[in-house]
Amino acid sequence: xxxxxxxxxxxxxxxxxxxxxxxxxxxxxxxxxxxxxxxxxxxxxxxxxxxxxxxxxxxxxxxxxxxxxxxxxxxxxxxxxxxxxxxxxxxxxxxxxxxxxxxxxxxxxxxxxxxxxxxxxxxxxxxxxxxxxxxxxxxxxxxxxxxxxxxxxxxxxxxxxxxxxxxxxxxxxxxxxxxxxxxxxxxxxxxxxxxxxxxxxxxxxxxxxxxxxxxxxxxxxxxxxxxxxxxxxxxxxxxxxxxxxxxxxxxxxxxxxxxxxxxxxxxxxxxxxxxxxxxxxxxxxxxxxxxxxxxxxxxxxxxxxxxxxxxxxxxxxxx
Amino acid sequence: xxxxxxxxxxxxxxxxxxxxxxxxxxxxxxxxxxxxxxxxxxxxxxxxxxxxxxxxxxxxxxxxxxxxxxxxxxxxxxxxxxxxxxxxxxxxxxxxxxxxxxxxxxxxxxxxxxxxxxxxxxxxxxxxxxxxxxxxxxxxxxxxxxxxxxxxxxxxxxxxxxxxxxxxxxxxxxxxxxxxxxxxxxxxxxxxxxxxxxxxxxxxxxxxxxxxxxxxxxxxxxxxxxxxxxxxxxxxxxxxxxxxxxxxxxxxxxxxxxxxxxxxxxxxxxxxxxxxxxxxxxxxxxxxxxxxxxxxxxxxxxxxxxxxxxxxxxxxxxxxxxxxxxxxxx
Numbered sequence: 001x002x003x004x005x006x007x008x009x010x011x012x013x014x015x016x017x018x019x020x021x022x023x024x025x026x027x028x029x030x031x032x033x034x035x036x037x038x039x040x041x042x043x044x045x046x047x048x049x050x051x052x053x054x055x056x057x058x059x060x061x062x063x064x065x066x067x068x069x070x071x072x073x074x075x076x077x078x079x080x081x082x083x084x085x086x087x088x089x090x091x092x093x094x095x096x097x098x099x100x101x102x103x104x105x106x107x108x109x110x111x112x113x114x115x116x117x118x119x120x121x122x123x124x125x126x127x128x129x130x131x132x133x134x135x136x137x138x139x140x141x142x143x144x145x146x147x148x149x150x151x152x153x154x155x156x157x158x159x160x161x162x163x164x165x166x167x168x169x170x171x172x173x174x175x176x177x178x179x180x181x182x183x184x185x186x187x188x189x190x191x192x193x194x195x196x197x198x199x200x201x202x203x204x205x206x207x208x209x210x211x212x213x214x215x216x217x218x219x220x221x222x223x224x225x226x227x228x229x230x231x232x233x234x235x236x237x238x239x240x241x242x243x244x245x246x247x248x249x250x251x252x253x254x255x256x257x258x259x260x261x262x263x264x265x266x267x268x269x270x271x272x273x274x275x276x277x278x279x280x281x282x283x284x285x286x287x288x289x290x291x292x293x294x295x296x297x298x299x300x301x302x303x304x305x306x307x308x309x310x311x312x313x314x315x316x317x318x319x
Numbered sequence: 320x321x322x323x324x325x326x327x328x329x330x331x332x333x334x335x336x337x338x339x340x341x342x343x344x345x346x347x348x349x350x351x352x353x354x355x356x357x358x359x360x361x362x363x364x365x366x367x368x369x370x371x372x373x374x375x376x377x378x379x380x381x382x383x384x385x386x387x388x389x390x391x392x393x394x395x396x397x398x399x400x401x402x403x404x405x406x407x408x409x410x411x412x413x414x415x416x417x418x419x420x421x422x423x424x425x426x427x428x429x430x431x432x433x434x435x436x437x438x439x440x441x442x443x444x445x446x447x448x449x450x451x452x453x454x455x456x457x458x459x460x461x462x463x464x465x466x467x468x469x470x471x472x473x474x475x476x477x478x479x480x481x482x483x484x485x486x487x488x489x490x491x492x493x494x495x496x497x498x499x500x501x502x503x504x505x506x507x508x509x510x511x512x513x514x515x516x517x518x519x520x521x522x523x524x525x526x527x528x529x530x531x532x533x534x535x536x537x538x539x540x541x542x543x544x545x546x547x548x549x550x551x552x553x554x555x556x557x558x559x560x561x562x563x564x565x566x567x568x569x570x571x572x573x574x575x576x577x578x579x580x581x582x583x584x585x586x587x588x589x590x591x592x593x594x595x596x597x598x599x600x601x602x603x604x605x606x607x608x609x610x611x612x613x614x615x616x617x618x619x620x621x622x623x624x625x626x627x628x629x630x631x632x633x634x635x636x637x638x639x640x641x642x643x644x645x646x647x648x649x
Contacts, residue, residue: 211422214378219437219488220410222402229436233427308427309472 004305006314008298015294022290023075023283027068030282036060037084037277058084071283080287081280085273090284093269098288100170100177100265104188104254105247107181111189116196121227123197124204124235135201139194147253151187151260158183168262184261188253192246199242203235210234237308244300248293322394323351324496324528325375330388332370332379332552341386342600345371346552348388352496357522357529359543359560361536361575365596367552368532369418372498375530376415377405392496410437414489416518418501420481424473430481431457431469434488441492456487460517479510483517490521497522499531503538515542536579540564548572551597551607554626558633568635568644571608606637614643 038054039046055061059070074081080090123135159167171180207213208231216230251266258267266285273281305311332345345367352358362368373379375390375397390397392413397405409415417423425433434453438444444452450469457465460483473481482502489497502518503511519542522529531543539546540560547557548571556569567573574592581587594611597603605620606612612619618638626636637643 209381211417211419212425215415215417215423215433215485215488216425216436217378217406218376218409218415220406220408220440221436222406230425230428234425237427310426310474 004312004314005302007301011298011301015298018294019290022287023072024068026283026286026290027071028064030279030286031064033274033277035277037279040275040277041084075287080284083273083278083281085276085278085281090280093281094266094284094288097264097266097269097285100263101251101254101258101267103177104181104185104258104263104265105250107178107185108188108192108250108254109243109247111185112192112196115189116193116200117232119193120197120200120204120235121231123201124208127205132201135197139197142190142194145191147187147191148256148260150190151184151257154183154187155260168260170264180261181263184254184257184263187260188250188257191253192243192250195242195246196239199239200235203238204231207231207234233307237304240303240307241300244296244303247296251289251292321353323391324354324356324393325352325530326389326391327351327371327375328389328391330371330374330390331386332367332374332383333386334382335384335386343386343602344383344552344599345374348549348552348554350547350554350557352528352530354495355526355528356545357543358531359539359546360530360532360549361534361539361546362549363534363575363596365551365599366549368549369500371549372415372500372530372532376409376413376498377402378415410492410494411441412494413496413498414492414494415498416482416485416489416500416502419505420478420485421473421505423485424481426473429470429472430476430484434469434484434491437488437492452491453487456491457484459521460484460487461513462487478506479514482506482510482514486514486518486521490525490527493525494527497527497529499529499533501533501535502531504533504535511538518542536564536575548575551599551602553607553623553636555608555637556635557626558630562630562633566630566633566644568629568633568640569608569637570612570614570639570643572635573644614639 036051036055038051038058038060042050042054052061059067062070071081078091080094082088083090083093086093119135119138123132126132155167159165165183166180169180171177213226213230216226221229254265255267255270257263258265259271262268266288269281270285272278273285301313305313328349330345330348331343333341333343335341348367348371350358360368360371370379370383374385375392377397379385385398388398392408397408424430431450431453434456435444435446435449438452439446439449442449442452454465454469457469462468462480462483468476468480473484476484482505485502499518503514506514515538518529521527529542531539533539543560545558546560546563547554548563548569549555550571556563556567556572563572564576567576571592574590577590578592580589592611597607597610603610603620605622606615606624609615609619616639624636624638626634627640629635629640
């Protein structure tokens with residue numbers, strides 16, 4: 001097992017050029033936004049002189065490439081700069097927002113698995129049957145629903161209507177957090193379900209028809225034991241990569257959902273920063289998200305390697 | 320006479336079509352297997368021999384069903400038995416070995432654990448005890464260094480080793496009936512011979528009866544005491560292996576024997592059977608082999624020939640049998 005995980009250090013080294021590329025794109029894309037942070041800070045009625053003074057103070061009067069090098073130099077010291085709007089280090093801002101978003105994503109993934117696995121099994125057990133058609137209807141519906149709309153509907157139903165959940169916010173204690181995160185996580189989770197269900201369903205159908213499931217039956221295995229012992233793990237292997245790819249998209253989705261549910265996570269932070277042209281914050285959030293996607297990619301390969309003993313990414317020569 | 324271990328009566332397997340007529344793949348099949356008997360089922364691809372075996376093991380592919388007839392195991396009816404009850408027989412009573420050891424083992428589970436699964440379920444063994452039994456079974460099948468190999472995954476083992484694993488797995492709960500679906504077809508000839516020997520020895524030790532499906536007459540000759548020859552879903556000849564081989568009474572059996580090489584007569588010319596097996600979806604009246612049979616007469620295409628006892632314990636389904644083979648022998 002361990003020797004098959006030797007690919008991790010190499011993969012980390014490979015992600016360095018990716019990271020540098022990301023910093024370039026992030027830095028210059030943010031500068032393409034019309035308007036300037038000094039103007040955003042001072043408001044519409046600021047004088048030209050005061051805007052120029054503030055720009056100089058923020059270092060915005062220097063050539064772009066110099067600004068980039070300063071940014072990069074600080075980055076290597078673990079300094080993402082100071083938020084222009086809030087006048088606090090971006091790293092500190094991130095430290096507050098990251099746990100919110102990561103718990104949201106984690107809970108969303110968990111919920112979508114809890115929903116998807118039984119539904120996929122239900123559908124795969126008798127393809128073309130009534131239950132399969134029902135599940136396929138659900139996935140179609142799930143794919144058609146916009147995330148923010150689903151979020152608002154869940155708020156209306158479960159928070160405003162039944163009053164089972166709060167409308168928004170994050171709460172104070174850990175228990176609170178879970179309670180407040182449940183609805184947004186459910187929203188995100190449901191939107192991820194169709195992809196997972198489709199992938200799981202088709203691989204389960206393949207696995208159920210495979211000869212080794214016949215072997216398992218010939219050993220007297222059936223029902224839930226057969227499913228746990230010989231179907232789920234084999235069917236999960238292709239789905240793991242699907243989930244890995246989709247977690248990247250899920251981050252994008254969480255930006256919107258956080259806004260809908262007023263969660264103080266990366267999404268809210270990002271959207272506020274864009275409105276105020278808070279360059280350091282935009283850069284910080286985007287860099288973290290890029291870093292997250294890279295890590296998820298590596299994690300996907302790790303899970304893949306653990307699930308499937310035939311996979312050995314370490315021994316493969318790179319072409 | 321004691322009750323047979325397995326008694327198949329008028330078994331008909333096919334694909335049920337809600338509209339139109341069902342496609343019959345195995346038609347009105349009957350045979351018995353006694354305790355400890357070695358019973359071979361021979362036929363070419365598509366003759367229904369594997370499906371017959373799979374029907375006994377409750378492993379028919381999707382859509383294919385037992386349409387009528389009965390399978391009695393120790394007097395208990397298997398057809399229509401609830402899945403939960405039937406699966407309880409699989410392992411301690413009936414076990415199965417498959418054709419492709421490459422695909423019949425779960426690729427993500429260590430082979431030792433796959434062997435230990437049955438004993439844990441049926442013999443109530445602890446994880447450790449079941450693994451010890453698995454290693455012991457592996458040793459019995461002639462796998463060198465079984466304790467180390469038990470920790471291997473299927474893809475790390477050769478085809479011969481994998482088939483030995485399958486044998487160890489099938490016999491781990493001491494079944495009384497072992498179903499073998501062309502267990503040596505995917506192996507090369509030397510390995511085939513070794514695997515067969517292991518299989519025979521272990522069945523001798525445990526007293527398990529063997530239902531052995533193959534298209535390889537030499538394998539049947541080596542392994543089995545009795546056989547049934549299948550063609551297009553019918554048993555067309557059955558009897559003791561030595562009787563059928565030395566004195567075939569159906570032109571198809573004769574054709575099979577003439578088309579296979581014989582080490583005792585290396586200079587004999589091989590005579591192929593002309594034509595192809597029939598399309599089961601478009602059955603014609605009469606003997607299914609008639610279109611390919613050199614001896615066919617008009618009467619052959621009128622009705623399915625009855626199975627007649629041509630000698631004590633030797634049956635054939637050919638109305639012209641006497642004329643054809645008395646002529647040859649004379």
